[in-house]
Amino acid sequence: MSMERLFESVQQKGPVCVGLDTQLSFLPDYLKKKVGTDGEKIFEFNRAIIDATEDEAGCFKLQIACYEALGLDGMRAFSRTLQYARSRGNVTITDAKRGDISSTATQYARAHFSGDFETDLMTINVFMGEDAVSPYYSYLEQNKGVFALVKTSNPSGKDFQDLLVDGETLYERTAKKVSEWGERFIGKSGFSAIGAVTGLTYPEEFERIRPLLPHTFLLIPGYGAQGGTGKDIAGFFKDGVRGVVNSSRGLITAHKGKCEDEHFTDSVRAAVLDMKKDILQWL
Amino acid sequence: MSMERLFESVQQKGPVCVGLDTQLSFLPDYLKKKVGTDGEKIFEFNRAIIDATEDEAGCFKLQIACYEALGLDGMRAFSRTLQYARSRGNVTITDAKRGDISSTATQYARAHFSGDFETDLMTINVFMGEDAVSPYYSYLEQNKGVFALVKTSNPSGKDFQDLLVDGETLYERTAKKVSEWGERFIGKSGFSAIGAVTGLTYPEEFERIRPLLPHTFLLIPGYGAQGGTGKDIAGFFKDGVRGVVNSSRGLITAHKGKCEDEHFTDSVRAAVLDMKKDILQWL
Numbered sequence: 001m002s003m004e005r006l007f008e009s010v011q012q013k014g015p016v017c018v019g020l021d022t023q024l025s026f027l028p029d030y031l032k033k034k035v036g037t038d039g040e041k042i043f044e045f046n047r048a049i050i051d052a053t054e055d056e057a058g059c060f061k062l063q064i065a066c067y068e069a070l071g072l073d074g075m076r077a078f079s080r081t082l083q084y085a086r087s088r089g090n091v092t093i094t095d096a097k098r099g100d101i102s103s104t105a106t107q108y109a110r111a112h113f114s115g116d117f118e119t120d121l122m123t124i125n126v127f128m129g130e131d132a133v134s135p136y137y138s139y140l141e142q143n144k145g146v147f148a149l150v151k152t153s154n155p156s157g158k159d160f161q162d163l164l165v166d167g168e169t170l171y172e173r174t175a176k177k178v179s180e181w182g183e184r185f186i187g188k189s190g191f192s193a194i195g196a197v198t199g200l201t202y203p204e205e206f207e208r209i210r211p212l213l214p215h216t217f218l219l220i221p222g223y224g225a226q227g228g229t230g231k232d233i234a235g236f237f238k239d240g241v242r243g244v245v246n247s248s249r250g251l252i253t254a255h256k257g258k259c260e261d262e263h264f265t266d267s268v269r270a271a272v273l274d275m276k277k278d279i280l281q282w283l
Numbered sequence: 284m285s286m287e288r289l290f291e292s293v294q295q296k297g298p299v300c301v302g303l304d305t306q307l308s309f310l311p312d313y314l315k316k317k318v319g320t321d322g323e324k325i326f327e328f329n330r331a332i333i334d335a336t337e338d339e340a341g342c343f344k345l346q347i348a349c350y351e352a353l354g355l356d357g358m359r360a361f362s363r364t365l366q367y368a369r370s371r372g373n374v375t376i377t378d379a380k381r382g383d384i385s386s387t388a389t390q391y392a393r394a395h396f397s398g399d400f401e402t403d404l405m406t407i408n409v410f411m412g413e414d415a416v417s418p419y420y421s422y423l424e425q426n427k428g429v430f431a432l433v434k435t436s437n438p439s440g441k442d443f444q445d446l447l448v449d450g451e452t453l454y455e456r457t458a459k460k461v462s463e464w465g466e467r468f469i470g471k472s473g474f475s476a477i478g479a480v481t482g483l484t485y486p487e488e489f490e491r492i493r494p495l496l497p498h499t500f501l502l503i504p505g506y507g508a509q510g511g512t513g514k515d516i517a518g519f520f521k522d523g524v525r526g527v528v529n530s531s532r533g534l535i536t537a538h539k540g541k542c543e544d545e546h547f548t549d550s551v552r553a554a555v556l557d558m559k560k561d562i563l564q565w566l
Binding site: 021023063065066068069070071072073075076079097098099100101102103104105107108110111112115116117125126127128129130131132149152153154155156157158159160161163164165166170173174177221226 | 304306346348349351352353354355356358359362380381382383384385386387388390391393394395398399400408409410411412413414415432435436437438439440441442443444446447448449453456457460509
């Protein structure tokens, strides 16, 4: 089961999720100058980062938008990156935030849990309610997992997620629903195959969400470029690591201004180790 | 501007949006038996439907999930279908319901408003608030448009969208925000480049949404296979056509059990004409 594998990977390698939200401008000069399509260069960049960090990374997350933006060539790079990372035993998360009616969700589940774009776990948007989530259940019974958006890391997340419904915020209401849907899928680690996305940029809200998600593993965006720090997460992890913390730009652009050759991954690896230390010091 | 073009197209050809949510099982036998990849066959199916219905269809909507489900081959069919439909002057909507933080939304806007997957209009999920919407603005100032999810057509939509916030439902609150964001982008037709998705399956809610969206053109799913009828929409269109009504399975599987050869499009065209008549009789 993918969520169990992620939990084990985090126990072994630590809670850093390396976000491969790769954009062409992030590439070191030597890769930019290589012969090949943009997608081929991006795949080489991703492969080099996977090779250099996989022993310290709990998992890799791919933001599919960065690949969609490059059209078919980008989708090829997306597919190749997932296949490469998984072939080496790494756990992958596709950050797609898909959300649609039942018949469409069935197509999205098929898209991301089989075939060219197969991943271990994916993010989903649950704004359309449980029938937008249930098409994923048959995959959860097999070996896949999802992370449902509960509280996002962006400033405008509050436009809707913080609205009060019967004295509780919408994100608390969402957390309760996600926890309830997940009860059927609790594995031997104690965590469900339905995880949750909760942004690190609003640490005080972690305390409100925490008791609502007793068996929910978290994907936590917002570290680094978005302003979150290891200290912000300390309270949430006080009983042990219950999630994986993503950083994308903060890690995969760590070489910018420093190194434009094959050794660029030294900077990326150092950034992964720094982030891991920053989080683990609070545990 | 795409929303103006859609409005004009609907005035000319009527309010039927043909949903190309194509699945392999929908294809007539003669196409299934052809040499080629699944994606190639799906493109041929779509092309035949576009040729047979474009003089009666206000626009074409592609549900991207159906194409993602077929991997790279499917994405190629998706790209070819959009290019074909647009090259003939049709207005296209990509039903992607993307929603993400600002930097990611920028990538999605680029993905769907330029390059291989270029479309005229796309659906977006606004659950993450205005900074998930604003990256689309520069495209709206040029010639593109978006439809924001306000009230979806699925039964579980009520799980969150119907929750009461200060005495009004979340979908009413969302409608107000969408209308407010759209004020900057009102064109000469009186409609904004920010439209809204409001499902047809809950007609009584149209009456509540109507006054909140004075300058918002609608994309209305839920007709046909999901249970909506022309009568359900009559109240909303009482001052003239203010949206486009989508049907997918109800139209593009109209030939099933009747015709499995090249003439399958006769049934699809007849279904489009029936739907158009069913809606226009109430105006």
